[in-house]
Amino acid sequence: MVASDMLHSNNNTHVPPPDHPVINPKNYDDLLTVVSAIRAQVDVPLEAEIGIICGSGLGVIGDQVENPIVIPYSKIPGFPVTNVPGHKGNLLFGTIAGKKVVCMQGRFHPYEHQMNTALCALPVRVMHQFGIKTMIVSNAAGGINKNFQYGDLMLIKDHIFLPGLAGHSPLIGLKDPRYGRLFTSLHDAYNKDLRNLAIAVANAKKMRLFEGVFVMSGGPQYESPAEVNMFKTVGADALGMSTCHEVIVARQCGITCLGFSLITNIANLNVENSVEVSHAEVLETAKEAGERASSFVCDIIANM
Numbered sequence: 001m002v003a004s005d006m007l008h009s010n011n012n013t014h015v016p017p018p019d020h021p022v023i024n025p026k027n028y029d030d031l032l033t034v035v036s037a038i039r040a041q042v043d044v045p046l047e048a049e050i051g052i053i054c055g056s057g058l059g060v061i062g063d064q065v066e067n068p069i070v071i072p073y074s075k076i077p078g079f080p081v082t083n084v085p086g087h088k089g090n091l092l093f094g095t096i097a098g099k100k101v102v103c104m105q106g107r108f109h110p111y112e113h114q115m116n117t118a119l120c121a122l123p124v125r126v127m128h129q130f131g132i133k134t135m136i137v138s139n140a141a142g143g144i145n146k147n148f149q150y151g152d153l154m155l156i157k158d159h160i161f162l163p164g165l166a167g168h169s170p171l172i173g174l175k176d177p178r179y180g181r182l183f184t185s186l187h188d189a190y191n192k193d194l195r196n197l198a199i200a201v202a203n204a205k206k207m208r209l210f211e212g213v214f215v216m217s218g219g220p221q222y223e224s225p226a227e228v229n230m231f232k233t234v235g236a237d238a239l240g241m242s243t244c245h246e247v248i249v250a251r252q253c254g255i256t257c258l259g260f261s262l263i264t265n266i267a268n269l270n271v272e273n274s275v276e277v278s279h280a281e282v283l284e285t286a287k288e289a290g291e292r293a294s295s296f297v298c299d300i301i302a303n304m
């Protein structure tokens with residue numbers, strides 16, 4: 001195992017202080033407690049119109065936030081420990097291109113938290129409480145589409161949420177009517193107008209940009225060649241271990257979503273090929289492509 005693949009090797013590892021209240025991610029009043037605890041930490045009103053989630057190695061997007069107010073996840077009750085390298089573990093409030101944003105510099109993956117997708121998507125509900133109407137979500141993903149190269153960006157036009165299909169929806173068990181519609185529609189989960197805007201931005205920057213279907217598997221193991229072939233057969237273009245549960249919660253909240261994958265590795269379709277994937281490789285590609293991804297996000301926000 002490569003050192004940077006190891007959980008617990010992240011300097012930002014934290015243990016929540018014992019004085020934090022216990023938070024149930026499916027209790028609406030607990031959500032309001034989390035939001036109050038964040039507000040209590042700063043003496044300025046916090047609000048945002050756009051939420052951003054940085055994928056593995058893509059924390060550099062958060063570095064574009066101007067005049068940031070930085071709240072470490074360790075100071076937020078209910079936010080679990082984040083141990084995955086490449087995820088800093090800060091909630092940032094500030095501006096990008098003059099627009100108020102809140103940015104998750106690091107996310108929670110279901111494989112880290114017993115597949116508790118409601119817990120992992122709790123920060124989306126928190127960002128909604130701070131006013132976001134739009135969310136830009138990013139991830140590092142393995143490319144299946146034969147046209148993809150390392151470092152390509154793929155706009156997500158639709159998704160296949162395997163854990164959700166297997167009973168791990170973040171909406172299961174929500175009873176409070178304040179959450180909104182339990183039977184959330186995903187007909188426009190990755191908003192067409194925002195995708196068109198992103199395509200126009202990419203064209204103006206002369207950037208390679210693809211559109212495709214993202215599949216979320218449970219992880220944390222990468223896919224076997226047979227699994228990659230199965231996903232290809234059902235129409236997937238890229239593979240990851242995040243994002244879908246966040247977008248579903250966002251759609252329940254009425255947030256308009258734009259999602260993209262950074263292709264950090266090429267998924268292996270041939271069992272005879274000995275191609276090892278590692279999180280170190282994922283982070284290395286993200287490091288090389290991170291500036292391009294963050295400039296893309298900033299230009300999209302500037303044109304919203």
Ligand SMILES: O=P(O)(O)O[C@H]1O[C@H](CO)[C@@H](O)[C@H]1O
Pocket residue numbers: 054055056057084107109138139140141219240241242243278279282
């Ligand atoms: O989805 P993000 O957070 O970008 O991370 C991706 O990269 C990691 C695997 O290398 C997994 O956590 C996968 O989900």
Ligand SMILES: Nc1nc2[nH]cnc2c(=O)[nH]1
Pocket residue numbers: 140141142143217219221222223239240241264265267277282
């Ligand atoms: N599931 C999955 N997640 C990834 N994240 C980055 N690369 C990959 C990959 O190949 N598969």
